[in-house]
Amino acid sequence: MPRFVLMAAVAALAILTVGSGPAAAHATLVGSDPADGSSLTTAPRAVSMTFSENVGSGFVAVTAPSGTRVKTSNVRTVDRVLTADVADSDERGRYTIAYRVVSADGHPVAGELTFTTTSGRDVKKAAAVPEEAFVDRHRGHLVLGLAVAVLAVGLILAPLRRGRDG
Numbered sequence: 001m002p003r004f005v006l007m008a009a010v011a012a013l014a015i016l017t018v019g020s021g022p023a024a025a026h027a028t029l030v031g032s033d034p035a036d037g038s039s040l041t042t043a044p045r046a047v048s049m050t051f052s053e054n055v056g057s058g059f060v061a062v063t064a065p066s067g068t069r070v071k072t073s074n075v076r077t078v079d080r081v082l083t084a085d086v087a088d089s090d091e092r093g094r095y096t097i098a099y100r101v102v103s104a105d106g107h108p109v110a111g112e113l114t115f116t117t118t119s120g121r122d123v124k125k126a127a128a129v130p131e132e133a134f135v136d137r138h139r140g141h142l143v144l145g146l147a148v149a150v151l152a153v154g155l156i157l158a159p160l161r162r163g164r165d166g
């Protein structure tokens with residue numbers, strides 16, 4: 001009986017190990033052009049991502065430093081490589097490349113890369129709602145809340161102090 005339990009445990013462990021092993025792995029990004037985090041003089045006219053296995057159904061979106069989308073075309077996957085042509089962009093700063101492909105096992109794989117250009121036109125990034133805006137908008141409420149809190153603490157402490165004095 002104990003031997004049977006041991007064998008069952010070993011079998012269960014073996015199944016778990018195989019299940020989480022390379023057989024279940026899907027495509028992962030192994031390289032790109034431009035490389036993630038790289039610094040370039042001007043924006044590239046094409047980007048490519050190389051995966052650990054063959055991929056299909058590729059999608060690529062390039063966003064310029066101003067936050068506007070740079071037009072991509074001729075998005076294609078050939079074996080392990082996803083490539084897209086990219087329209088000309090003269091903005092200087094940080095670009096992002098968002099990509100999505102479908103692995104051979106049917107799982108979608110998505111990610112994001114960035115690169116920076118050192119020449120070109122300076123642009124202002126379309127501001128995401130900054131943290132200060134929230135504080136500014138709710139300053140009145142925050143002050144009122146603080147005042148109520150101070151008053152409440154005072155009301156709680158006052159009897160205690162009086163008790164200690166008397």
Ligand SMILES: [Cu+2]
Pocket residue numbers: 024025026027103105106107
């Ligand atoms: Cu997978």
